[in-house]
Every structure is written in structure tokens, then in C-alpha cells.
Amino acid sequence: MNNLIFLDRDGIINEEPSNFGFDYIIDAKFFKFYPRVFSALELLVESNYDIYIISNQAGVGKGVFSQDALDKITEYMLGELSKRNITIKGVRYCTHSSDENCDCRKPKTKLFKDVYADYVGMNKENLFFITDQQRDVEAALNFKIKSILALGGKSKIEDVFSFKSKPDYVAVDLYDAVKNVVLK
Ligand SMILES: [Mg+2]
Numbered sequence: 564m565n566n567l568i569f570l571d572r573d574g575i576i577n578e579e580p581s582n583f584g585f586d587y588i589i590d591a592k593f594f595k596f597y598p599r600v601f602s603a604l605e606l607l608v609e610s611n612y613d614i615y616i617i618s619n620q621a622g623v624g625k626g627v628f629s630q631d632a633l634d635k636i637t638e639y640m641l642g643e644l645s646k647r648n649i650t651i652k653g654v655r656y657c658t659h660s661s662d663e664n665c666d667c668r669k670p671k672t673k674l675f676k677d678v679y680a681d682y683v684g685m686n687k688e689n690l691f692f693i694t695d696q697q698r699d700v701e702a703a704l705n706f707k708i709k710s711i712l713a714l715g716g717k718s719k720i721e722d723v724f725s726f727k728s729k730p731d732y733v734a735v736d737l738y739d740a741v742k743n744v745v746l747k
């Protein structure tokens with residue numbers, strides 16, 4: 564069985580939209596890869612990781628952008644990665660708005676559970692979710708896996724002190740998280 568890892572999308576793979584004044588990435592033209600993402604993902608691929616992206620995109624449920632727009636953004640992201648021979652095993656979105664009270668919106672865990680169903684027997688204690696925000700640290704805790712908070716997206720180091728639940732690790736970015744925590 565391959566290794567398994569979960570990654571948040573906005574603030575981890577691509578620049579967090581609130582950092583340039585948007586609530587959501589509504590078009591691929593606003594999808595800006597962080598510079599060290601490709602090297603980080605290459606390291607994971609070389610180490611036989613199945614990479615899953617787990618992302619809340621409530622803007623669809625709220626009607627801010629369409630499912631079709633989200634599909635195009637995903638297509639763009641995967642296309643740019645595959646040019647570099649990086650394969651993402653799965654991209655799982657919750658597109659519900661918070662008032663729909665679904666089972667998949669992080670910090671709920673359905674999106675993780677659905678993936679993990681194919682990896683039964685894998686020790687969850689060694690599984691990581693790399694994210695940039697507090698809500699996802701909660702999700703990792705709820706799913707009983709480890710969290711790595713990568714800074715530079717939604718969270719700065721000083722924000723961590725006020726987190727209700729603390730991440731297991733803090734890293735500068737995805738590359739640092741992969742190189743110095745996951746693969747260490
Ligand atoms: Mg994020």
C-alpha cells in the first residue's frame with residue numbers, strides 16, 4: 564500500500580485568496596501556486612505518497628461561483644501539476660454552505676473518511692493533514708490524524724497562541740512541512 568497524505572488547497576497549494584482581498588478563488592486566473600509547492604509535491608510523489616486535496620469551497624453552495632468554475636480551476640491545477648509529472652490521487656471538495664449543515668464541511672470528517680476507506684489498516688497516527696488554518700487543525704483532531712500548520716496562508720505564527728486546538732507541528736510552508744516533518 565502507498566503512503567497517504569491530506570493537503571488543504573487554498574493557502575497550501577495556491578495563494579490564500581483572502582491575502583489578496585477575495586473570499587474564494589472564483590477563476591483559474593486567480594490560482595497562483597506557491598513557489599515551493601512543486602518541489603514539495605515532487606518529494607511526496609518520489610516517496611510513494613498518494614496525495615489527496617481536501618478543501619471547503621462554500622462559495623459554490625452560496626452561489627458566488629459555479630460548480631463548473633470550480634471544475635475548471637481543478638482542471639487548471641491538475642494540468643499544471645501533471646506537466647511536472649505530479650499526480651494528485653484525489654481532490655475532494657465540500658461545496659455546501661455552512662448553513663446546509665452537511666457531513667463533509669471541515670472540521671467535519673466525511674471527506675477524510677471516504678478516502679481512508681481505501682486505506683483501511685493504515686495507522687492513522689502517522690497520517691498528516693497539512694493546512695494553513697485553525698478549522699482544519701480541528702478537522703485533523705476530529706479524524707484523529709496529525710496536523711501540520713503551514714504559515715503564510717491564513718495563519719501567522721502569533722495566531723497559533725489563540726487556537727483552541729494546537730497543531731501537532733508548525734512549518735513555514737508546504738515544502739518545509741514535507742521535508743522536515745513528513746519525510747523526516
Ligand atoms: Mg486553507
Ligand SMILES: [Zn+2]
Pocket residue numbers: 657658659665666667668
Ligand atoms: Zn459539505
